[in-house]
Amino acid sequence: MADILLDVRGLVKTFGALRATDNVYLDIRAGETHAIIGPNGAGKTTLIGQLAGNIRPDAGGIHFDGEDITGLGASARARKGLARSFQITSIYREFTALDNVALAVQAHAGHSFRFWRPASKESTLRDPARTILHDLGLGDRADVQAANLAHGEQRQLEIAMVLATRPRMLLLDEPVAGMGVDESQRMVEFLSTLKGRQTIILVEHDMDAVFTLADRISVLVYGQVIASGTPEEIRANPEVRRAYLGEEAEA
Amino acid sequence: MLTRIRTIALVLGLASLAALPPVALALDEPFYIDLFRRFMIFAIAAVSLNLILGYGGMVSFGHAAYLGIGGYAVGILAYYGIDNGFLQWGVAIGASALVALVIGAVSIRTSGIYFIMITLAFTQMLYFLGISVEEYGGDDGMSLLTLSQFGEWLDLSDATTFYYLVLAILIAFMYIVHRLVNSRFGMVIRAAKSNEVRTRAIGFSPYPYKLVAFMIAGAMCGLAGALLVNHTAYLTPDFMHWTRSGEIMFMVILGGVGTTAGPLVGTVALLLLEDTLSAWTTHWQLFLGIFLVLVVLFAKRGLAGLLPGGKRNG
Structure with missing residues (x-):
């Protein structure tokens, strides 16, 4: 088939x-x-x-x-x-929510041997990341350090990271x-939209x-x-x- | 903006360093120019270690290797009468990067305690190599008969000129590390430190990035070695002794891992303390040890972390 x-x-x-x-x-x-x-x-x-x-x-x-x-x-x-989420939330706790998702975008945006320009100023990484956070209802939590998000929000953040890799x-x-x-x-409602x-x-x-x-x-x-x-x-x-x-x- | 307080503190600190030579000369205490030049050379080594330890999570217990490589590169070339500073320091940087490539290629495949032991083992090998090569003084070391030569506009035998050169390199390296760790490249090594499993799961292979970071840190520390041998005008395998590696590590941890100012603060604090305590008692290492334990226990993010605005993003 x-x-x-x-x-x-x-x-x-x-x-x-x-x-x-x-x-x-x-x-x-x-x-x-x-x-x-x-x-x-x-x-x-x-x-x-x-x-x-x-x-x-x-x-x-x-x-x-x-x-x-x-x-x-x-x-x-x-x-x-192939993108996975973990049973025990796996995120970058010391980075902001936006940094977390932007890293997932970056992982699929060519090589990362770029040494000088701050990644936080790259709109090609930040804009898609913001959009995905927004889709998951974390739009206004973008600048919060991931460790300070509520448990449920951290689970959502991980899903956001998974989606940011544009998985198949x-x-x-x-x-x-x-x-x-x-x-x-x-979360179930969101997943049903996928x-x-x-x-x-x-x-x-x-x-x-x-x-x-x-x-x-x-x-x-x-x-x-x-x-x-x-x-x-x-x-x-x-x-x-x-x-x-x-x-x-x-x- | 609390981070502004830290920036201001850093600028004030660097400005004080810049103001030190004229003040020392006015007070007729040129000794301080020498003292702080030594501090800053070690701060450069600590800045380079902080790139891989603080941001990359690679606890290298062999960073003094590159002080040695840099030192021997200058010393050996000078021994054969090649005293061109650009060439000497270029070789120091290049050789250190190359050695870091070899050490890193093997050690970065491991992690945790194994990484610490392998980096230590490599540096011990280099240390004993230094001891065994009698041509370059073996255990006793050898004098650097002529300092690195940069033409008449940059004379290292002038204490103040040399001092400002070291300060300029220190500031440049702090800035370079700051840029690196916030770039795409730096985000990958910080991500790998923060959560390696997640980093792989989103599609990064951290190994090549960590290896390049390891090489950059080695190259930077190699230049510190070239500076150090010009500072002491004497070269010994002790440059690479494992206690030296430990010292550089302590400078980073004491000052605060993964911060821009941490390595500088930690270096000045540690070396000042060493000098003060050793003048006061022969058992100074005991008191130093107690102090370090207290810092690790009660100021987990180091001395720089005591300043407000502790956002650990460089």
Whole structure:
């Protein structure tokens, strides 16, 4: 199929006796929002780490837009358009929000062997960064040091940085984790505006967010994909209910 | 604007340095010209280390290597009768950059304690090389018989002229580092220091940027070495001793890492303290140590960080 953007074939990652990723196959279609759910310890973050290039798989391959990227590191994959957010917010805490996003713009604006002109005066970096901050509702927080932003704002800032790299695919690891109800609702609304325009892999525990946003869902249990399908199919799948959703309902 | 207070403090400090020679001469205390010239030469070394340590997070425990390379470049050329200063100092800068390229290429692949140990190990190798080469004085070192020559308009044997040359280089380097760390290039190395994982995740490969920063810092410190050998008119492997590397590191930390004025403040404070304490007691290192521990514990951002307006953006 021509419209498969990310093709994961037989991915395996073990940590000692633990098979964190156990022969995972996934194909992510261009333009879809594909959620990966699963109980704690199912290996979701490990899987994202392998897709983003932070963790090297033991076996299997990853193809992005038809190209084998299994051997590429995180920065090379980011330059190809795979951008990730982290479960634990990863931003530049001592820089302003605007600096954070401008750096992400800079990373995709040619080489950075420019030694003299202050980066803070380069409108080609600052203007797009301002626009993205504005889109995420952080427009009036641009000059605040990132460490002084509220937790939810920091999560938003990280998404802003991810978008500033003009990615072809987003890997979002629990984007609403730790957010308040209002904040998480706003984030879900924002992410839904990206639907169709962006290809997104979404790892998330918040089932409301998942069922609102996802076009397809894959369920990961003990490192294995036990089911893959539309939200309706997943909801109706007895194996999933037993392994995961039921467990949630009991808790 | 609180940052303005820091700028004013820096300008006042530099103005005092500029005013020092005529005052010292008027008071018939030319010794102070010599003293502060030495301070400023070490401040140049500290400014260069601050670029990689303060802004790049590369804790090099071998920065004295470049004082040695710069010093030996001048000393060895002079030994063979080549006393042209432009050539000598050019070689000092170039050789230091080259050595920094080699040391950096290996050490920047590591981080944390490994980086510290590798930079230290390289510098120890150079130190023992200096000791073992008898031709250039070995352990005892050798005199610099003629100072670097720049024609008649710049005579280093004139204490005041030499002093102002050092001051001019110091100011120029502080300005260059200030520009560098705020440029695109500088933003990359600061980003890599702040959060390396994030920096890779947005698409930067920090390695080449860190390596170039490491080379620039080495080259700058190489010039400090060329100045130092002209200042002492004597060259020994002690230029590269590991305690010297530690001293330069302390100057940066004491003054405040990642600030424009920090290295200068830290250098003057540390060397003044060393001189004062050692005149007072033979156990001066004990008191110096206690002072440094107190600064690290209670003024985490160094002496420059005690000034208001502490925005750490250079």
